[in-house]
Amino acid sequence: MAKIVKLTPPLTDEDVLQLEIGDQVLVSGVIYTARDAAHKRLVDLLQAGQPLPVDLKGQILYYVGPSPARPGRVIGAAGPTTSYRMDSYAPTLMKLGLKAMIGKGKRDAAVVKAMQEYRAVYLGATGGAGALISQCIKEAQVVAFPELGPEAVHRLVVEDLPTIVINDCYGRDLYEVGQARYRRAAP
């Protein structure tokens, strides 16, 4: 039975172990944004033996490139981007202690396996609901790679950001289970 869980990073193994596919997770507190270009930079830094601008231990990465904030607003629209483009980088970051990723769309087998190995979870936010999700973001600040513009790493303070567990740390996949329920065999 799906449950509703409130989580605030830093996350522990226990936080992740309790989560199962279909659970609704309301995320509050500090999370960090990163998408394609920022992931490349992070992994390039690691390969060069240099420190990361953000300590990822216990943290949540949100795959998003927000639109610019209108004056008086914290941020523009800020819905998830498609996650598979981060698949080649994600296991490396989970190895460093990353506990959760927020995005939309399928992950590859290596990412699902890494989530089991490092006890991490993949949370889906509603794709295309950028204006709605923007309402949950209370603070936003660029903390790394400002030259990347919308792809810079932002530190966000969020309140009850609504997500759903797509892949838990037991190797399960909500997309597969949910879609199988409604699939009709081809004639």
Place this chain on the structure above:
Amino acid sequence: MRTIEVAKVTRAVKEAAISANYEAGEDLLRALARGAVEEESESGREIFRQLLENARLAREQRLPMCQDCGLAVVFVELGQEVHLTGGNFEEAIQAGVRQGYGEGFLRKSLCHPLTRANTGDNTPAVIHTEIVPGDRLKLTVVPKGGGSENMSRVYMLKPAEGVAGIKEKVVATVREAGPNPCPPIIVGVGIGGTFERAALLAKKALLRELGLPHGDPEIAELEHELLTLVNDLGIGPAGLGGRITALAVNVLMQPCHIASLPVAVNIQCHASRHQEVVL
């Protein structure tokens, strides 16, 4: 002969880029509202409700409905009796995109393909110009998101594969895309022409008002069959499983070479944005 100042083109493109991003079309809102009632899956109905709320907030708060404000595709139908004055027409369109994305607080999502350096102002737009009879200038600004564009495909089928082959490819494209392109999607299918024309037809097919079938009953029937097949995949809203994977499948078709059967499938996320202006 009718004269149009290109400064008017810039202004029209700017305003269209902004309103396309803030304001969901009435046809889309109707389709989302219907989905919120008709979708069988509970999580699917919740997604439809969220998308309706998202559209309301975007309109009221002058926020883009999606942070991916797209690559600006601009379809131009230029009447052959129009004389454009006061500058370079294509540059006027690019200026409109630049101003719209700047002043509208829209995300600049274009970059150099290799260095990935952002161009900074969301230009260059992709412009498709057609010369048509008359003395009007129609501009349709289509901010196209990257997530759904990435899931689009072109196939060069053998003529022997026929309609069955076309159906198989459309379904395979949507199946492979799964939850990635933000379902419920709209599927544009271009059949015929050449390699590049099929893709253009597929994109143009996305501009049709939701719920309107093709005027040719045979093509309308094919659209209906494709929609059923696609929805039988069970992908559902946000890919969480459900009956409504696509809101529509729109087909455009034209003759092709006797050796070929080009088929393009252009996927559009539910944030189907297009704003038309006639000058």
